[in-house]
Amino acid sequence: MKKNTVDIITLGCSKNLVDSEKLMKQLEANGYKVTHDSENPQGEIAVINTCGFIGDAKEESINMILEFCQAKEEGRLKKLYVMGCLSERYLKELQMEIPQVDKFYGKFNWNELLADLGKAYHSEFAIERHLTTPKHYAYLKISEGCDRKCSYCAIPIITGRHVSRPMEEILDEVRLLVSEGVKEFQVIAQELTYYGVDLYKKQMLPELIDQMAKIPGVEWIRLHYAYPAHFPTELFRVMRENPNVCKYMDIALQHISDNMLQKMRRHVSKDETYALIEQFRKEVPGIHLRTTLMVGHPGETEQDFEELKEFVRKARFDRMGAFAYSEEEGTYSAQHYEDNIPQDVKQQRLDELMEIQQEISADLSHAKIGKEMKVIIDRMEGEYYIGRTEFDSPEVDPEVLIKAEGNSLRIGSFYQVKVYDADDFDLYASLV
CATH class of the missing domain: 3.40.50.12160 (Methylthiotransferase, N-terminal domain)
Structure with missing residues (x-):
């Protein structure tokens, strides 16, 4: 001891x-x-x-x-x-x-x-911390809590109302982290798009990201956990105009059928969801979308699930996670619905959905063969350097493997690589 x-x-x-x-x-x-x-x-x-x-x-x-x-x-x-x-x-x-x-x-x-x-x-x-991530990237939390009242989610019960951090404080923290060698920022919150509503009486995420992007030494900014209803569309311009804002958006959509979106209390419709995805891709060419979906929420019919499968096939998300509904005490669902879908049906739906996505992921990965990309090197593992492109967040997304033999790369540095092979998830590349 x-x-x-x-x-x-x-x-x-x-x-x-x-x-x-x-x-x-x-x-x-x-x-x-x-x-x-x-x-x-x-x-x-x-x-x-x-x-x-x-x-x-x-x-x-x-x-x-x-x-x-x-x-x-x-x-x-x-x-x-x-x-x-x-x-x-x-x-x-x-x-x-x-x-x-x-x-x-x-x-x-x-x-x-x-x-x-x-x-x-x-x-x-107060704004300092001991980074546990590799020195070149950090998570940047811009708010706590959540004002959304989705039926299944216990987070508002745990964390309370949405509280934004003052913009100046966040920008000071970014400057401090840059001075310590951080180049890449994963901007996180329970719900990013609500940032600023409590402090400044309007959605300030686009403004915050714009300001962050102007700080010298900030090489990559990546956004995590946005909400589809009332999306601040000014963000599209910020992503387009700032090369250091990654063309990446992690937006949890949960479902697509109007029946389920209503039961889940998501305040967005099927048509609005499809339109938002289309707008993303039109306004920010090359954007990679990551989403999370849920199966087995009370009231999900076979018809709802078929719609969800069709949605996954049509939308062709670059990254997708899914999970089966689990009842959380105190939530709207637990109080108003019966958790009536058997566990094995939930699991079967989950497996089916992920199988469709796996094929899409493999297709999209293989489409990158022959392309040149900028990667940041995270670590060395076995005989490979492991890096990521701007479209990949640490720990959840695919990685780029570069043979270590004959190369001496620096952890935390950027390199141009050319992709020569791909499997379902990862890319294999050589230095340009």
């Missing part, structure tokens, strides 16, 4: 990761040595940052907590703290069920942990 060492374990999304990175910076400012997601945690203190989004994520968080409780019982750990979405949502229950945890914090009061350790919160480091 290493004295004055804290192990931080982050579960769930990149928004959680940013919180962990901020906590790490504060702990280091107070003289602790901090590890993140260590294979072999040995610190005397552990902090688990939990996810509470869907069933599987909750289970993973609980199992991780229990694993560390056991380490504590065996004397391999002195103190165990838990923070994040799961403990925000089930604080009372967790305190009763797992008394071995020294203290549970929610999603927003984690800095109280410092006081409980007898340490101070250093406000001069």
